[in-house]
Amino acid sequence: MLVKDDKVIFEKNRDGVRGFPVPDFPKEYPIPQELRRTVPLGIPNVPENEVVRHYVRLSQKNWGVDIGFYPLGSCTMKYNPKFNEDVARLPQLTHLHPNAPDSLVQGALRIMYELQEYLKTLTGMEGATLQPVAGASGELTGILMIKAYLKHKGEGHRDEVLIPDSAHGTNPATASMAGFKAIEVRSNTNGTLDVEDLKAKVSDRTVGLMITNPNTLGLFEREIKEITRIVHEAGGQVYMDGANFNALMGWVSLADLGIDVVHLNLHKTFSTPHGGGGPGAGVVLMREHLWPFTPVPTVEYDPDSQRYHLNWDKPLSIGKMHTFYGHFLVMVRAYAYILSMGGEGLKQAAADAVLNANYLRHLLEGEFKVAYPTRNMHEFVLTAMPIKRETGVRTYDIAKRLLDYGFHAPTVYFPLIVPEALMIEPTETETKETLEAFAEALIKIKREAYENPELVKEAPHTTPVGRLDEVKAAKQLKVKWESDT
Ligand SMILES: Cc1ncc(COP(=O)(O)O)c(C=O)c1O
Incomplete structure (x- = not known):
C-alpha cells in the first residue's frame, strides 16, 4: 500500500479489473442523504484468485511449526493437535457474549471450572484462577497475591524478591512492577540454585523466592525441598515459574515440593501455540492460604444447586487482572487437550x-x-x-x-x-x-x-x-x- 497525494494506492490495483463488487445502498435504506458517501470507496480492484494467492504466498514466507521443526528453548513450540483448534472454533463457544448471565452460560462455566480442577490435580494445588493472559501476567498476579497476603499478616515491610541468575527476564520485571527489589541468587557449577548463596540472602525482608523448575538450563532443581524450607523458615513465600511444566506433567506434585503459588503457560504446554504474540493464558494455581487473595471473579460450583457461577464476593481479592475472565478459547483448547490425552497421556x-x-x-x-x-x-x-x-x-x-x-x-x-x-x-x-x-x-x-x-x-x-x-x-x-x- 502506498500513500500519494493523501490517497491510499494499492500496487495490486488494476483499473478495469473486476474485484469484489460492493453494492450501493438501496434507495429506500434509512440513511439520510447528507450522511451518505459521495466519493467511491477506495478499495482496490483485484481478482479474487490473486487476493488468495497474495495471502497464501505471504504465509509461505513465514516459519511455523506446521512447516518444520521449531526447537525454540523455553518456548515449547510443540505441534498442537488440530482437533483442539476445531473444538475452540465451535460456534456454541465463539458466539458467547462475555456479559451473558451465569444461567445462560453454564456450559462455558463448566469448562472453566473443570479445567481448574484438572490443573489443580496436576499440580497438587488447592485454588486456581484462569484470568491472567500470559506467563508474565500470571507472575504479576501471583506476586501481588503474595504481597496482599503478607500485608494481611502484618508483614507489609518485606520488600525483597529473590530470583536466580538463570531466570527469565519476566521474573525480575514482575518483582519490580509489584514494587519490590529483585535480589539475584547465584547458580552453582551444576547449573542449579546455589543454596549457600540463598541462605546468605534470605532475611526478614524476604517477600519470597521466584524459582523456575525445571530451570531455564533444562535442569531439575534437585534441592527444591531444602530451598522451599529455607524460604519458609525466613517467613517468605515460594513462587514457581511453571512455564516449563511440559517436563513435569503428571510426575510431580508441586505442593509436595513446598511451592505456594505457580503459573502455567497454557500457551506452551496445553495446546495453544506459543510465540507470535497471540492470545495466551498464564493460569495461576495456589495453596489454600493464598486463595482469598485471587483475582475476582472466581469460577465456582455449588453442589447443592448443581450450578456453576462467578463469585465476585471476595473481600481480600487483589481485584481484576484482565477484562472479563481472561482468554476463554485458550482455556477451551487446554480442556480439549487434557481430555483427549488423559492423565496417562499427559504423563x-x-x-x-x-x-x-x-x-x-x-x-x-x-x-x-x-x-x-x-x-x-x-x-x-x-x-x-x-x-x-x-x-x-x-x-x-x-x-x-x-x-x-x-x-x-x-x-x-x-x-x-x-x-x-x-x-x-x-x-x-x-x-x-x-x-x-x-x-x-x-x-x-x-x-x-x-x-x-x-x-x-x-x-x-x-x-x-x-x-x-x-x-x-x-x-x-x-x-x-x-x-x-
Ligand atoms: C521460563 C519462562 N518464564 C516466563 C515466561 C513468560 O511467559 P509469557 O511470554 O507468556 O509472558 C517465559 C516465556 O517464554 C518463560 O520461558
Whole structure:
C-alpha cells in the first residue's frame, strides 16, 4: 500500500479489473442523504484468485511449526493437535457474549471450572484462577497475591524478591512492577540454585523466592525441598515459574515440593501455540492460604444447586487482572487437550519431551560443548564459545544458517549466564528421524564454520529475506505487498 497525494494506492490495483463488487445502498435504506458517501470507496480492484494467492504466498514466507521443526528453548513450540483448534472454533463457544448471565452460560462455566480442577490435580494445588493472559501476567498476579497476603499478616515491610541468575527476564520485571527489589541468587557449577548463596540472602525482608523448575538450563532443581524450607523458615513465600511444566506433567506434585503459588503457560504446554504474540493464558494455581487473595471473579460450583457461577464476593481479592475472565478459547483448547490425552497421556508426553531432549543432547555432545553436561529435562543449552574463538562464527550465524537446512533456530543468547548460548527444546511431538536430521545439520554447520566461515557468517542464503534489523522487524513489521517481490 502506498500513500500519494493523501490517497491510499494499492500496487495490486488494476483499473478495469473486476474485484469484489460492493453494492450501493438501496434507495429506500434509512440513511439520510447528507450522511451518505459521495466519493467511491477506495478499495482496490483485484481478482479474487490473486487476493488468495497474495495471502497464501505471504504465509509461505513465514516459519511455523506446521512447516518444520521449531526447537525454540523455553518456548515449547510443540505441534498442537488440530482437533483442539476445531473444538475452540465451535460456534456454541465463539458466539458467547462475555456479559451473558451465569444461567445462560453454564456450559462455558463448566469448562472453566473443570479445567481448574484438572490443573489443580496436576499440580497438587488447592485454588486456581484462569484470568491472567500470559506467563508474565500470571507472575504479576501471583506476586501481588503474595504481597496482599503478607500485608494481611502484618508483614507489609518485606520488600525483597529473590530470583536466580538463570531466570527469565519476566521474573525480575514482575518483582519490580509489584514494587519490590529483585535480589539475584547465584547458580552453582551444576547449573542449579546455589543454596549457600540463598541462605546468605534470605532475611526478614524476604517477600519470597521466584524459582523456575525445571530451570531455564533444562535442569531439575534437585534441592527444591531444602530451598522451599529455607524460604519458609525466613517467613517468605515460594513462587514457581511453571512455564516449563511440559517436563513435569503428571510426575510431580508441586505442593509436595513446598511451592505456594505457580503459573502455567497454557500457551506452551496445553495446546495453544506459543510465540507470535497471540492470545495466551498464564493460569495461576495456589495453596489454600493464598486463595482469598485471587483475582475476582472466581469460577465456582455449588453442589447443592448443581450450578456453576462467578463469585465476585471476595473481600481480600487483589481485584481484576484482565477484562472479563481472561482468554476463554485458550482455556477451551487446554480442556480439549487434557481430555483427549488423559492423565496417562499427559504423563507420557512429559516423559517423551525429556527423552527427546536427552537423545538430542547425546547426538550433539561429542561435537558441541554442552553448558552443563548432565542429564537434562525438556531442554539443554549448548555454548558456541569454542567455535567463536577458533573461527569467528557466532551463535547468531549458526542460528541463521540452520534456516538454509530447513530448521528454525533454537533460542539464542539465553539464559544470560551461558555465553554464546543455544538453548534447544525439541518437545515430545518430534520423531527420532527429525531429531537426527537436526543434529546432522548442526554438525554440518560446525564443519562449515571451520572450512568456510564466510558461508555461515553470511547465512541465510535460501530464505526470501536475509538478515534483518531484528528490532525493526518486530517493532515496525512490514506485511504489505511490494511490487518488486
Ligand atoms: C521460563 C519462562 N518464564 C516466563 C515466561 C513468560 O511467559 P509469557 O511470554 O507468556 O509472558 C517465559 C516465556 O517464554 C518463560 O520461558
